[in-house]
Amino acid sequence: MENRIIEFVSGLRAAGVRISIAESRDAFLASSNVPVPQRETFRVALRTTLIKAERDRETFDRLFPMYFGGDPPEQQPVGQNLQPADSETLQQMLRELQAELSEMLRDLLQGKAPAEDQLRAQLGRLPARVDPRMLPRVERELQRRLGVAQMLREIEALLDALERAGMPATALQALRAEIEQNLQALAAQVARFVGQQWRERAAQIPAEEASDAGLADRPFQSLGDADYAQLQREVRRLAARVRTRAALRHKRGRGRLLDAKTTLRANVRHGGVPFALHFKRRHLKPKLTLICDVSTSMRQVVEFLLTFIYELQDQLSRTRSFAFIDQLLDISPELAAAPPATAIPRILRNLPAGHYNTDLGAALNQFVTHHLDAVDQRTTLIICGDGRNNYNDPRCELVELLRRRVRRVLWLNPEPRYLWGSDDSDMGQYAAAVSAVHPVGNLRELAAAVDSLMASN
Amino acid sequence: MTNTPGQLDTALKAQQYIPSEEICTVMFLAQQLQKPVLVEGPAGVGKTELAKALAAALGRPLIRLQCYEGLDESKALYEWEYSKQMLYTQLLSGKLQQMLADADTLAAAADRIAKEDDVFFSMRFLLQRPLLRAILSPEPAVLLIDEIDRADSEFEAFLLEVLSDFQVSVPEIGTLVATTKPLVLLTSNNTRELSEALKRRCLYLFIGYPARAAELEIVRLKVPALGAQIAAQVVEAVQSLRGLDLRKAPSVAETIDWARALLALNASALTRDVFDSTLTVLLKYEGDLQKARQMIRREPRKPAAADAA
Numbered sequence: 001m002e003n004r005i006i007e008f009v010s011g012l013r014a015a016g017v018r019i020s021i022a023e024s025r026d027a028f029l030a031s032s033n034v035p036v037p038q039r040e041t042f043r044v045a046l047r048t049t050l051i052k053a054e055r056d057r058e059t060f061d062r063l064f065p066m067y068f069g070g071d072p073p074e075q076q077p078v079g080q081n082l083q084p085a086d087s088e089t090l091q092q093m094l095r096e097l098q099a100e101l102s103e104m105l106r107d108l109l110q111g112k113a114p115a116e117d118q119l120r121a122q123l124g125r126l127p128a129r130v131d132p133r134m135l136p137r138v139e140r141e142l143q144r145r146l147g148v149a150q151m152l153r154e155i156e157a158l159l160d161a162l163e164r165a166g167m168p169a170t171a172l173q174a175l176r177a178e179i180e181q182n183l184q185a186l187a188a189q190v191a192r193f194v195g196q197q198w199r200e201r202a203a204q205i206p207a208e209e210a211s212d213a214g215l216a217d218r219p220f221q222s223l224g225d226a227d228y229a230q231l232q233r234e235v236r237r238l239a240a241r242v243r244t245r246a247a248l249r250h251k252r253g254r255g256r257l258l259d260a261k262t263t264l265r266a267n268v269r270h271g272g273v274p275f276a277l278h279f280k281r282r283h284l285k286p287k288l289t290l291i292c293d294v295s296t297s298m299r300q301v302v303e304f305l306l307t308f309i310y311e312l313q314d315q316l317s318r319t320r321s322f323a324f325i326d327q328l329l330d331i332s333p334e335l336a337a338a339p340p341a342t343a344i345p346r347i348l349r350n351l352p353a354g355h356y357n358t359d360l361g362a363a364l365n366q367f368v369t370h371h372l373d374a375v376d377q378r379t380t381l382i383i384c385g386d387g388r389n390n391y392n393d394p395r396c397e398l399v400e401l402l403r404r405r406v407r408r409v410l411w412l413n414p415e416p417r418y419l420w421g422s423d424d425s426d427m428g429q430y431a432a433a434v435s436a437v438h439p440v441g442n443l444r445e446l447a448a449a450v451d452s453l454m455a456s457n
Numbered sequence: 458m459t460n461t462p463g464q465l466d467t468a469l470k471a472q473q474y475i476p477s478e479e480i481c482t483v484m485f486l487a488q489q490l491q492k493p494v495l496v497e498g499p500a501g502v503g504k505t506e507l508a509k510a511l512a513a514a515l516g517r518p519l520i521r522l523q524c525y526e527g528l529d530e531s532k533a534l535y536e537w538e539y540s541k542q543m544l545y546t547q548l549l550s551g552k553l554q555q556m557l558a559d560a561d562t563l564a565a566a567a568d569r570i571a572k573e574d575d576v577f578f579s580m581r582f583l584l585q586r587p588l589l590r591a592i593l594s595p596e597p598a599v600l601l602i603d604e605i606d607r608a609d610s611e612f613e614a615f616l617l618e619v620l621s622d623f624q625v626s627v628p629e630i631g632t633l634v635a636t637t638k639p640l641v642l643l644t645s646n647n648t649r650e651l652s653e654a655l656k657r658r659c660l661y662l663f664i665g666y667p668a669r670a671a672e673l674e675i676v677r678l679k680v681p682a683l684g685a686q687i688a689a690q691v692v693e694a695v696q697s698l699r700g701l702d703l704r705k706a707p708s709v710a711e712t713i714d715w716a717r718a719l720l721a722l723n724a725s726a727l728t729r730d731v732f733d734s735t736l737t738v739l740l741k742y743e744g745d746l747q748k749a750r751q752m753i754r755r756e757p758r759k760p761a762a763a764d765a766a
Binding site: 030 | 462478479482483486489490492494495497499526537539540542543606608609610647648649650653656657658659660661662663702704705742744
């Protein structure tokens with residue numbers, strides 16, 4: 001069992017879950033502390049010690065049966081419990097249809113499971129890195145290659161033929177149930193086999209991959225789904241760095257205003273003589289309001305930006321977020337309820353259906369009309385977008401108006417500078433109206449932009 | 458009393474808390490391994506309630522530390538009461554004079570005062586905040602650190618130190634070591650990612666929305682006066698509302714509020730009018746309300762079908 005747990009942990013690691021040695025030790029302790037060796041309790045014991053984020057629970061639940069699944073049910077020969085007459089009909093029919101029935105089905109009816117070699121030959125070698133979420137697809141593919149679809153058609157034909165031959169309905173039903181059971185056993189066998197193959201491959205993958213380095217510098221457009229999980233990790237790492245620096249700045253902030261109350265209290269020990277002075281902490285934490293373009297071209301950038309903001313929540317005093325394509329939507333409640341990676345797809349579903357034509361002018365107008373209370377003179381307003389307005393009115397005067405009301409307006413744009421003003425881009429005009437524009441073509445630039453946002457006070 | 462997860466289940470149920478099997482197992486393991494538990498989940502699923510019920514079930518005192526932005530050591534751990542110390546010194550000065558009257562030299566007088574050090578540097582002047590109280594508690598306590606995600610990350614780091622050693626050094630007194638280890642529960646609403654280091658040291662428990670049967674049990678337990686039929690309808694309606702794509706799905710706490718509201722209105726069945734007029738107890742966003750009303754319009758017989766079941 002211990003070996004199996006170790007194997008399981010390395011499987012989880014291969015699937016992208018971070019597990020420390022201390023945690024796998026906890027898993028051992030926990031599993032040996034479970035009083036009754038019940039499967040469910042054991043599962044919970046492993047999960048509570050190994051999985052520390054909701055997003056990894058799915059991976060755990062998928063992998064667990066592959067390692068601790070027990071044996072799949074055996075196939076049973078079909079038609080053993082039939083009346084002698086019905087049994088005779090069945091045998092006769094099988095002889096008649098001999099030529100039409102595939103070998104696969106005959107095996108199934110006899111309760112003979114396919115040999116492992118056969119499965120192996122059909123499946124071939126799994127690629128080195130398969131996302132465990134893809135395994136059901138692999139299972140279906142293997143079933144297809146084994147000819148399960150063909151077999152299902154043959155079963156229907158066989159049952160029809162038996163019905164015509166006068167087999168009573170109850171016997172037919174019993175027969176169908178037995179066949180169903182064997183089919184399920186076959187599916188379980190396939191799933192187990194695929195799981196085993198995956199485990200073998202996962203065991204060969206080294207635990208820590210150190211290939212994150214280049215990702216931060218690659219442009220957002222060129223990133224695939226596979227890079228995504230790694231990038232999320234990278235975001236967390238960069239955010240941790242920005243946080244440390246922000247916290248340091250916070251501490252060393254220059255606002256030296258004497259805090260009389262704390263000073264008096266602290267100096268009671270010196271008989272009221274103020275030896276140790278205490279200063280008021282200036283509120284250095286920025287207050288943010290974000291307006292994000294969530295049209296297709298911008299989605300990834302916005303998601304990473306929001307992830308950043310989410311990670312740095314403790315360094316910010318207040319955040320309000322809005323999203324737009326052509327309509328503006330207050331997305332703060334969604335973001336408060338779930339981390340950005342889960343919240344954003346939900347937000348996109350909730351956005352009012354329209355032509356999906358980016359219209360920042362209209363969105364700004366809505367912001368000024370309905371949400372002007374979201375900004376005050378301490379707010380940093382961030383607009384994240386490419387400034388491509390589909391030739392709608394850019395409403396630069398609204399940006400001007402907002403800039404007079406807030407501390408500063410920052411613009412984050414994933415497009416390189418030489419594309420500003422080309423085609424339907426109004427970026428040139430906007431750039432003149434805002435306090436600063438930060439290019440955010442890749443993750444490193446995004447991190448730098450967020451850092452500067454924390455810095456300049 | 459709670460040597461197995463099953464016994465813990467019974468004990469928690471006696472405290473009017475309906476735990477899932479997972480909750481029992483994790484809480485049981487937390488006691489066995491003496492590890493803190495990080496509890497996450499949407500707001501209003503009973504994370505704080507769990508700590509209260511657990512304390513009552515185990516017969517331990519509950520010590521609660523509510524986190525907020527700017528929480529620091531002096532609010533969480535201890536504060537030295539200089540003013541009280543000063544006051545004592547002044548009040549006792551007459552007695553001191555008396556004591557020192559027959560001392561011949563300054564050195565002798567100082568020695569004599571030094572002998573009384575314990576009076577001036579004692580626990581008497583130590584204002585204990587929740588963390589220290591949990592450490593010094595003579596019987597093992599349940600320490601609830603609520604909404605840890607609201608505290609700063611520096612505080613998180615400080616907390617790690619306390620939670621790993623269960624000892625604190627106070628300059629005026631010395632090192633205070635825990636005689637009994639408290640059972641620690643940390644809750645988080647996930648407004649920010651907690652540090653890996655903290656997560657590594659904790660067991661993890663995610664509490665989601667309960668299944669239908671469990672939620673019905675909760676409603677029956679918390680609002681016993683509500684009829685069985687309407688209670689089933691309430692749970693049925695809430696469960697299908699959670700299936701909708703809402704900005705804020707109704708939580709268990711809101712289900713209970715709704716059940717209480719219906720009881721107060723003396724409603725005997727969940728008709729559409731009743732549903733419409735009380736829906737604001739459950740849903741707090743205009744868009745959500747509209748979606749819910751649409752759902753009811755689409756299947757007007759849905760709540761009625763529930764009472765057949």
